[in-house]
Amino acid sequence: MSTVDITAVERPEVSSGRPWTTGRVVGIGVLALYALIAFFLIRMIVVNYDTEFVGRYLPRMLGGLWITIQLCTSAIVMGAVIAFPLALARTHTSRIIRGAAYGYVYFFRGTPLIAQAFLVYYGAGQFRPVLQDWGLWWFFRDAYNCALFTFTLNTAAYQAEILRGAIANVHKGQWEGAHALGLSKLITYVRVILPQAFITALRPYGNEIIFMIKGSAVASIITVFDLMGETKLAYSRSYDFQVYLWAAIMYLAMVEVLRRCWDKLEVRLTRHLKRSEE
Amino acid sequence: MKRPFENLREYPRWRKGELMKLLKLFCGAIIAAVLMTGAASAEMKKVRIGTEGAYPPFNSFDADKNLIGFDIDIAKALCEKMKADCTFVAQDWDGIIPALLANKYDAIIASMSITAEREKKVAFTNKYYNTPxxxxxxxxxxxxxxxxxxxxxxxxxxxxxxxxxxxxxxxxxxxxxxxxxxxxxxxxxxxxxxxxxxxxxxxxxxxxxxxxxxxxxxxxxxxxxxxxxxGKGAGIALRKEDTELKAAMNKALAEIIADGTYEKINKKYFPFSIY
The missing domain is CATH 3.40.190.10 (Periplasmic binding protein-like II)
Structure with a gap:
């Protein structure tokens, strides 16, 4: 009796590593392309680095960045204040209130932000005598105020829609439960409905803020020197394309910070839905 | 044992003389194309002119979206003198020099003042008007x-x-x-x-x-x-390397001033001379 030669047993060939599928090849190709573009863009900044140029324009652009941040933050916060009653009005039992709220949202979502900004800024200029009679001219005289006014009204319309959808998304049983417990309508909203609605609204809300940050570049055409305004000015003086690259990096940085905050917020808001690790 | 590259034989090969024929045809086509464009450029130079179109009475759009104004009339008169085939491109003022440098057009006729700062980037012809x-x-x-x-x-x-x-x-x-x-x-x-x-x-x-x-x-x-x-008044901005076009423009400018065309255009817009 001879021993069995184990090595003689035929085994299926074990493939080493992942297979080179078409998807993988294309994916790596695209990534390589990204890396190449990033390399050339960064190289452009490094090679063209000019202390005098940077010293002249970078502080102004940072000033513009600060204006953009102020403008967006104020517009988002004030827009939110308007958005909540607006969202409630959208679902009101009165047809007139519902219609009015719908008309508002309809207009601001249906027209371009740039047209709204022009309408407010140059429109207000045309109605100066009226506005002066009402004592409102001091407000509309300033381009920053006009931009803030337009952005606030615009974002309020979008935020109201997000909020309305999110509130409608909370199950009816939640209302009935709260009612059965004898909670008042306000308490039901604050303690039961809104915390659940915010989970749904969170991501669309983040999108809306990102849209606002990018949309705020419109302010530059009504003479506000926000980040885009300063960039355009620097470009028209220097004819150096890289200022747009800096602006892109600054906008990207703003959006990235926001994205990270939003991830943290989501974890916080959905903490009751997580299973504990026991 | 297979020799390397042996299987290359399997591919269709050029027959004798065929490749040469194709090559001749190809070269012939290139030469013809070069000659034709050369001949065309000798007859009619193509010049693209950039302007703003938002600066009346010098350059603006009329109701039918045609460019009109003093700059436009001067440009047309210059093109006629240079025997050039001119087309107009409208461009926002902020980007008007970068677009010239990016070869979107060949000349800016848009009431651009000749200043030292701009001369670092572009070349200017002589002034064609000067107003305070x-x-x-x-x-x-x-x-x-x-x-x-x-x-x-x-x-x-x-x-x-x-x-x-x-x-x-x-x-x-x-x-x-x-x-x-x-x-x-x-x-x-x-x-x-x-x-x-x-x-x-x-x-x-x-x-x-x-x-x-x-x-x-x-x-x-x-x-x-x-x-x-x-600066020294409004001039026509050109890329620095286009010295030939600059000379042609300056020559044409001198000609329209000498033969009264300039004066006629001036009269059409202003009751006084703006040169």
Whole structure:
């Protein structure tokens, strides 16, 4: 009796590593392309680095960045204040209130932000005598105020829609439960409905803020020197394309910070839905 | 054992003479194309002209979206003299020099002042007109002195990246300056009272004050002069390497001035000479 030669047993060939599928090849190709573009863009900044140029324009652009941040933050916060009653009005039992709220949202979502900004800024200029009679001219005289006014009204319309959808998304049983417990309508909203609605609204809300940050570049055409305004000015003086690259990096940085905050917020808001690790 | 490259034989091969024939055909086509474009360029040079189209009465669009104005008529007269086939491209003022450098067109005829700062980037022909800059304010504003000290606390508007805006930023430090994308927008804000004054080309302002919107306003102070800021008048901007085009343009310019074409165009727009 001879021993069995184990090595003689035929085994299926074990493939080493992942297979080179078409998807993988294309994916790596695209990534390589990204890396190449990033390399050339960064190289452009490094090679063209000019202390005098940077010293002249970078502080102004940072000033513009600060204006953009102020403008967006104020517009988002004030827009939110308007958005909540607006969202409630959208679902009101009165047809007139519902219609009015719908008309508002309809207009601001249906027209371009740039047209709204022009309408407010140059429109207000045309109605100066009226506005002066009402004592409102001091407000509309300033381009920053006009931009803030337009952005606030615009974002309020979008935020109201997000909020309305999110509130409608909370199950009816939640209302009935709260009612059965004898909670008042306000308490039901604050303690039961809104915390659940915010989970749904969170991501669309983040999108809306990102849209606002990018949309705020419109302010530059009504003479506000926000980040885009300063960039355009620097470009028209220097004819150096890289200022747009800096602006892109600054906008990207703003959006990235926001994205990270939003991830943290989501974890916080959905903490009751997580299973504990026991 | 297979020899390397043996299987290459399996591919179809060029037959004798065939490759040569194809090569001849190819070269012939190239030579013909070069000759044809050469001949065409000898007959009709193609020149693309960039302009703003928002600066009446020098360049603007009429109701049918055709470019009209003094600059446009001068450009057409120059093209006729140069026997060039000209096409017009409208471009926002902010990007008008970068677009020239990016080869979107070959010449800028858009009332561009010849300044030292711009000459670092582009070449200019001789001037084709020269008009002074002036301030305007609302009627009854009481402004007579337009020195930087006297205008402290006022707001002055101007079109961005113009000689007027650089002049204001250099000289009128401590006075608030608002910059606009187009001259029309700057004028609009003066009419509405957001700004107290506007600094711009006197002819452009004069034309505006004839309109309903511009009736609000009047010239204040004297002509604003500064060779350093406003340069030697308006010229045609070209890429620095296009020396041939520059020579042709200058020659054509001299010709239209000599034969009275320039004067005719001038008369069409202004009752006085602006050269």
């Amino acid at each position: 800059a002036r301030f305007v304010a609302q009627k009854g504003s009481g402004i007579t002195d337009t020195s930087p000290e006297a205008l402290k606390g006022k707001v002055i508007g101007a079109q961005s990246s113009t000689t007027h805006s650089t002049y204001l930023e250099d000289i009128y430090k401590g006075v608030e300056i608002k910059l606009y994308g187009t001259q029309d927008e700057a004028n609009l804000d003066l009419a509405s009272g957001r700004t107290d004054l506007v600094l711009a080309d006197s002819i452009v302002l004069l034309e505006w004050m004839k309109t309903k919107d511009g009736a609000c306003c009047e010239f204040v102070g004297k002509d604003v002069t500064s060779e350093k800021h406003f």
